[in-house]
Amino acid sequence: MVTMQDVARAAGVSAMTVSNVLAGRGRVSDATRRTVLAEVERLGYEVDLSARRLRAGRTGAIALVVPFYDHVFYGEFAADAARAAAAAGLHLVVEQTGATREGELRALSTARLRTYDGVLLSPIGLSDADLDRLDTRVPVVLLGERPSHPRFDHVAMPNVDGACLATARLIEGGARRVAICGGDPGGSDTMPALRAEGWRLAHERAGLAADPRLALDAGDHTAAGARAGVARALGRGAEVDAIFAVTDQVAIGAVAGLADAGLAAGADVEVIGFDNLRIAREVAGGISTIDPGSAWIAERAVGLLRARIDGYTAPPAHLTSSATLVERATTRDRARTQGRTR
Amino acid sequence: MVTMQDVARAAGVSAMTVSNVLAGRGRVSDATRRTVLAEVERLGYEVDLSARRLRAGRTGAIALVVPFYDHVFYGEFAADAARAAAAAGLHLVVEQTGATREGELRALSTARLRTYDGVLLSPIGLSDADLDRLDTRVPVVLLGERPSHPRFDHVAMPNVDGACLATARLIEGGARRVAICGGDPGGSDTMPALRAEGWRLAHERAGLAADPRLALDAGDHTAAGARAGVARALGRGAEVDAIFAVTDQVAIGAVAGLADAGLAAGADVEVIGFDNLRIAREVAGGISTIDPGSAWIAERAVGLLRARIDGYTAPPAHLTSSATLVERATTRDRARTQGRTR
Numbered sequence: 072m073v074t075m076q077d078v079a080r081a082a083g084v085s086a087m088t089v090s091n092v093l094a095g096r097g098r099v100s101d102a103t104r105r106t107v108l109a110e111v112e113r114l115g116y117e118v119d120l121s122a123r124r125l126r127a128g129r130t131g132a133i134a135l136v137v138p139f140y141d142h143v144f145y146g147e148f149a150a151d152a153a154r155a156a157a158a159a160g161l162h163l164v165v166e167q168t169g170a171t172r173e174g175e176l177r178a179l180s181t182a183r184l185r186t187y188d189g190v191l192l193s194p195i196g197l198s199d200a201d202l203d204r205l206d207t208r209v210p211v212v213l214l215g216e217r218p219s220h221p222r223f224d225h226v227a228m229p230n231v232d233g234a235c236l237a238t239a240r241l242i243e244g245g246a247r248r249v250a251i252c253g254g255d256p257g258g259s260d261t262m263p264a265l266r267a268e269g270w271r272l273a274h275e276r277a278g279l280a281a282d283p284r285l286a287l288d289a290g291d292h293t294a295a296g297a298r299a300g301v302a303r304a305l306g307r308g309a310e311v312d313a314i315f316a317v318t319d320q321v322a323i324g325a326v327a328g329l330a331d332a333g334l335a336a337g338a339d340v341e342v343i344g345f346d347n348l349r350i351a352r353e354v355a356g357g358i359s360t361i362d363p364g365s366a367w368i369a370e371r372a373v374g375l376l377r378a379r380i381d382g383y384t385a386p387p388a389h390l391t392s393s394a395t396l397v398e399r400a401t402t403r404d405r406a407r408t409q410g411r412t413r
Numbered sequence: 414m415v416t417m418q419d420v421a422r423a424a425g426v427s428a429m430t431v432s433n434v435l436a437g438r439g440r441v442s443d444a445t446r447r448t449v450l451a452e453v454e455r456l457g458y459e460v461d462l463s464a465r466r467l468r469a470g471r472t473g474a475i476a477l478v479v480p481f482y483d484h485v486f487y488g489e490f491a492a493d494a495a496r497a498a499a500a501a502g503l504h505l506v507v508e509q510t511g512a513t514r515e516g517e518l519r520a521l522s523t524a525r526l527r528t529y530d531g532v533l534l535s536p537i538g539l540s541d542a543d544l545d546r547l548d549t550r551v552p553v554v555l556l557g558e559r560p561s562h563p564r565f566d567h568v569a570m571p572n573v574d575g576a577c578l579a580t581a582r583l584i585e586g587g588a589r590r591v592a593i594c595g596g597d598p599g600g601s602d603t604m605p606a607l608r609a610e611g612w613r614l615a616h617e618r619a620g621l622a623a624d625p626r627l628a629l630d631a632g633d634h635t636a637a638g639a640r641a642g643v644a645r646a647l648g649r650g651a652e653v654d655a656i657f658a659v660t661d662q663v664a665i666g667a668v669a670g671l672a673d674a675g676l677a678a679g680a681d682v683e684v685i686g687f688d689n690l691r692i693a694r695e696v697a698g699g700i701s702t703i704d705p706g707s708a709w710i711a712e713r714a715v716g717l718l719r720a721r722i723d724g725y726t727a728p729p730a731h732l733t734s735s736a737t738l739v740e741r742a743t744t745r746d747r748a749r750t751q752g753r754t755r
Contacts, residue, residue, distance in 0.1 A: 130523070131523075132523060134506075139492065140488050140489075140491035140492045140495060140507065141488045141489045141491065141492035141691070142488070143485055143488065143692065145488070146482050146483045146484070146485065146487070146488040147482075147483045149482035149483065149507075149509075150481065150482045150483035150509070153482060153509055162508075162519065162523060163509075164476075164506055164507070164508050164523075165482065165491075165506070165507040165508070165509075166504075166506050166507075167491075167492070167495055167505075167507075177504065181472070181474060181504060181506075293691065294691070294692055294694070294695035294696075295691065295694060295695060298695050320692070323692065323695050323696065324695050327695040327696070327698070330698060349483070349635065349636070349637065350485065350636055350662070350665065350692065352636070352637060353636035353637060353640050353665050353666050353668075353669040354636075354665065354669070354696050354697075355696075356669070356672060
């Protein structure tokens, strides 16, 4: 096996200089750098990355900190992020916070103690002041709905655009009473609030008014919560042409709630979800949904984290993915289109 | 705040003795032990567990090592395990292996490097020889289908019993051509093989022969794989009265595959899944399933790990949970029963 000593001898420099060139540190002239790299390539020297990382106090591991292990969206996102991490030479570990401030602080403190190289975090419980104060010894890239923070890279979902796209499609399909299931029309900066804003905006653009009485409860955003919410609303006589469900889990529950009332999703009441979960393709003939570009988000977030771990010091980036409408059996054929918001 | 020094002074012993009593180590007479513990209680001294753990080289964290982040079962199991861990004063972190030997070895090596206090592992790729050789510096409790290993505690699922219970129910309900979707009648010691064994056994007990041509393919055990497998089987004219789907994800796909062929699960073809996933309650009016006692498994596994971390040295325990039949809309009312295998 070719060693660092072999490279040093061939290049006529010390092993320390070879090490510095490979690590991108120390003062090394351009000519020396080129000579060393040429010998590395000619001799086929392979850097033992894991050993070097350990010497540098690195673990090669990053954490994805999610609110809940058992929300299907986070399981699928974790798989996407693990794929992106592996491609970047990193091992991905997942922690859950319960969507609380304590849980998020604990994950960040555990991360520091065990020296993850970096953390992907969706802050929900942490305040902006908490984020200001965050004394992170490792890079942090933010995910999620909160407005971008000046200190951190942030890769966001197209919450408003995606919800607007779904609702616009339902209105274009002829629905006049488009309900939102699981939205929070009065809130701000949360998933339910931003998706409700998209629902409202689509109505406004179509010259209609979103009816706040059509904001159906989805409980804790599980399928069971949404099923009960839709059943309750229909039971008290709510008239609904179509439902925009704020997540696919909520959409699965909404389809079940409609079925409980003898209504078929698609044929009687159109339904569009959000997330493009794999499981939603097989339920009720396939649930129409907004694909928020989760794989793109995972790749960009891991890429930014990898760059920060490697010493990238440019100002924080703020990226948002694109929303795509995916039509399946819960919307009707007559206005079938594949749309992009940008 | 009461300190260890205060307790030592009140008990008339050294702080080291107080420390030894609280840690359960060193040679301390019974009388001294009782005096110290009485003063601890009288003064209300609170042991700073997290600080002590760090001094003892502990992190307070355990890892749950699963094959895939994006299989719904593991997400729900992780949530159960996190609850059990929190109750035992431990923080649960999840890692995925991709169900490969390399992934499992990497998780165990990472675990050692970053000093988890213990690991819950479902070995799939690791051989028995690998497990023999495992040089773990932290306790490991095994989960999953593999036969128990003499070195490790193991908490298993009732794979054969559960599959037998489901199949027996379908036969008792009048089905004579009971298919299995996602089983592996020729294999051994894997989930698909053990559940196929239960399917075969139920036939044998009913004086029937399981027809190997009714072993329907479920691809990679996703809903999409099962949907395609059921559609293919029906397309080539397979006659099926009922389907035992080896997981709820497979059952969701089987229900969709039946619907593609114009058949309604429950009314036309009875379907029973396995896992009792929360999402399966809301799909197709609720999918009948085997509840394998996942919460019980999580509690026992974390309890054993907690005990091993605390120095428990008894021989390895081998536990298996109980299977319960949960009937919903994909089985018919006429033989509705709630059964237990033991």
